[in-house]
Amino acid sequence: IAKGERKLALANLGFAYAAFLIGTLCGLLQVFIRNDALTLPGWLDYYQVLTAHGLLLAIVFTTFFIFAFFQAGMSRALGSFGPKVLLWNWIGFIVTSLGTLLVVIMVIGGQASVLYTFYAPLQAHGLFYVGLALFVIGTWIQGFALIGHYRVWRKQNKGQLSPLFAFMTVATIILWVIACLGVVAAVLFQFIPWAFGMVDGINVELSRSLFWYFGHPLVYFWLLPAYMAWYVIVPKILGTKVFSDSLVRLSFVLFILFSIPVGFHHQLTEPGIASFWKFLQTVLTFMVIIPSLMTAFSMFATFELRGRELGGKGLFGWFRKLPWKDVRFTSIFIAMAFFIPGGAGGIINASFQMNEVIHNTLWVVGHFHITVGTPVAMTFFGLTFWLIPYLTGRRFTKALQKLAFIQIISWSVGMLLMSTAQHVLGLMGAPRRTAYTGYAHDDALAWFDGILSNHVTMAVGGSILFLSASLLIFIVIQLWWIAPKADVHQVESFPIASSDASATPKFLENWKIWIGIAFVLIAVAYTIPLADLIQHAPPGSGRFQTW
Numbered sequence: 328i329a330k331g332e333r334k335l336a337l338a339n340l341g342f343a344y345a346a347f348l349i350g351t352l353c354g355l356l357q358v359f360i361r362n363d364a365l366t367l368p369g370w371l372d373y374y375q376v377l378t379a380h381g382l383l384l385a386i387v388f389t390t391f392f393i394f395a396f397f398q399a400g401m402s403r404a405l406g407s408f409g410p411k412v413l414l415w416n417w418i419g420f421i422v423t424s425l426g427t428l429l430v431v432i433m434v435i436g437g438q439a440s441v442l443y444t445f446y447a448p449l450q451a452h453g454l455f456y457v458g459l460a461l462f463v464i465g466t467w468i469q470g471f472a473l474i475g476h477y478r479v480w481r482k483q484n485k486g487q488l489s490p491l492f493a494f495m496t497v498a499t500i501i502l503w504v505i506a507c508l509g510v511v512a513a514v515l516f517q518f519i520p521w522a523f524g525m526v527d528g529i530n531v532e533l534s535r536s537l538f539w540y541f542g543h544p545l546v547y548f549w550l551l552p553a554y555m556a557w558y559v560i561v562p563k564i565l566g567t568k569v570f571s572d573s574l575v576r577l578s579f580v581l582f583i584l585f586s587i588p589v590g591f592h593h594q595l596t597e598p599g600i601a602s603f604w605k606f607l608q609t610v611l612t613f614m615v616i617i618p619s620l621m622t623a624f625s626m627f628a629t630f631e632l633r634g635r636e637l638g639g640k641g642l643f644g645w646f647r648k649l650p651w652k653d654v655r656f657t658s659i660f661i662a663m664a665f666f667i668p669g670g671a672g673g674i675i676n677a678s679f680q681m682n683e684v685i686h687n688t689l690w691v692v693g694h695f696h697i698t699v700g701t702p703v704a705m706t707f708f709g710l711t712f713w714l715i716p717y718l719t720g721r722r723f724t725k726a727l728q729k730l731a732f733i734q735i736i737s738w739s740v741g742m743l744l745m746s747t748a749q750h751v752l753g754l755m756g757a758p759r760r761t762a763y764t765g766y767a768h769d770d771a772l773a774w775f776d777g778i779l780s781n782h783v784t785m786a787v788g789g790s791i792l793f794l795s796a797s798l799l800i801f802i803v804i805q806l807w808w809i810a811p812k813a814d815v816h817q818v819e820s821f822p823i824a825s826s827d828a829s830a831t832p833k834f835l836e837n838w839k840i841w842i843g844i845a846f847v848l849i850a851v852a853y854t855i856p857l858a859d860l861i862q863h864a865p866p867g868s869g870r871f872q873t874w
């Protein structure tokens with residue numbers, strides 16, 4: 328990897344892991360506050376810590392990590408960046424970082440305790456929204472710079488399908504850009520005028536709908552880079568090739584089509600949106616489950632085929648042949664295993680009536696800790712173990728590999744305890760996101776009497792998680808600055824499995840078709856309900872009232 332890309336990817340990773348450290352510390356505070364074991368000092372409050380925890384881990388850690396992975400991978404897949412691509416990537420990185428710093432300052436200063444979902448009626452200082460806007464613009468600049476690199480490659484290789492890694496990167500960036508349109512509209516036209524006092528109110532329901540138009544595809548912006556690792560990096564570690572090139576491309580295309588017109592499944596209990604539109608988006612949600620089922624199928628196929636090639640006999644003999652001693656693999660395998668209950672929980676959430684049972688309860692918190700918090704995070708850990716040595720030229724020594732095993736096992740155990748407790752508590756009715764139950768309140772205390780469903784389990788899980796996170800930071804520091812330099816034979820490579828694209832239909836890479844269909848679906852699912860929300864805006868809801 329050339330020096331320019333190396334520095335760029337490391338700069339993104341540095342931000343990611345700084346956010347990870349502070350974010351996990353806020354998580355630790357969180358479980359102890361809910362446990363009543365900790366009272367925060369006067370200048371800090373529950374919602375401030377919760378906002379920092381969500382933003383730093385779910386938005387900052389993920390986004391910076393994802394761009395580091397994309398930049399290193401695109402340079403590996405398509406060749407070194409030209410000076411323009413590199414320059415625009417740096418500009419994008421700087422804008423994203425400035426936005427992040429502004430957001431973090433506002434949260435720490437107690438001016439933005441609006442949670443990571445930041446929709447109205449909660450209001451932050453105007454600069455918080457300016458920071459958010461910069462953050463999004465910065466990611467767009469980095470994204471478009473990477474697409475620029477891809478376009479140069481396509482011009483030089485007319486008529487050819489691009490390498491799978493590049494295809495998946497571009498698909499993920501397209502998804503991200505279309506998704507951000509909702510949040511950009513809300514920030515520019517609703518939040519900034521409202522927070523700076525230019526208008527006297529805000530259309531709350533519209534702000535929530537625009538947020539969730541963005542909020543659901545956001546989860547696939549986190550998931551798809553993990554799927555990229557599952558599809559091309561895991562087979563390489565296993566010593567085999569990609570199961571099916573066209574299946575991978577089709578599944579990414581399906582995510583572009585179906586991940587956006589589904590935001591109402593987060594708003595099933597909200598008035599102001601007619602049931603028909605909620606139902607339509609529920610049906611579309613079930614469509615977006617299909618590419619994940621395709622992924623599960625092809626991963627099982629890859630494991631079984633490779634395990635049998637290595638001599639695994641009988642029904643499950645292949646399972647034992649998988650490279651369990653390779654922590655890069657084991658981490659990602661555990662990540663996948665967590666996604667089975669994580670995905671099943673998602674299907675429950677999306678099932679219109681069943682959503683009534685779990686909405687706004689701790690169940691949802693459990694759900695996202697076993698989707699983004701484990702499948703995505705543990706895949707990123709598995710990548711970190713070779714990505715940093717690849718970028719720094721250091722060695723992932725045997726001793727560090729042992730520590731890495733302790734780290735991933737402790738993360739899994741911590742997450743299992745904490746998220747199980749959260750799921751059970753949620754089913755009993757314990758609400759999420761409230762300091763009200765925190766928790767000397769008698770009625771609320773009754774929720775937490777069970778064996779698993781008690782605050783101790785949650786706090787034990789949370790503490791193990793924080794120890795695991797600290798261990799990861801220790802490993803990251805070692806791999807970055809301290810571990811011995813690798814000699815020529817030991818240099819870490821960027822593992823990408825080969826993929827046979829000879830039978831893959833070319834139209835799968837015709838982005839115009841997919842972006843066009845995506846916009847049609849979005850128009851069908853959103854135009855009338857959003858127009859309704861604007862037309863029927865209640866009195867006092869700002870500039871939209873007069874529209």
Ligand code: HAS
Pocket residue numbers: 444546547549550592593612615616619620622623626627660663664666667669670671672673674675676677678682685686687691694695698699703
């Ligand atoms: Fe979700 C709420 C529905 C996936 C994240 N979700 C959230 C929130 C977050 C989140 C952060 O319909 C909270 C938002 C907030 O703060 O209010 N979710 C779904 C559905 C899916 C889904 C249908 N969610 C995710 C992913 C996330 C994520 C992925 C992050 C990365 N979610 C909802 C709904 C709500 C919700 C409602 C709102 C609830 C409410 O009322 O507030 C689907 O995409 C899931 C499909 C996945 C599968 C699993 C496939 C399995 C695979 C693994 C194979 C394993 C192998 C290993 C090969 C069908 C691919 C083998 C191992 C062995 C051990 C055998």
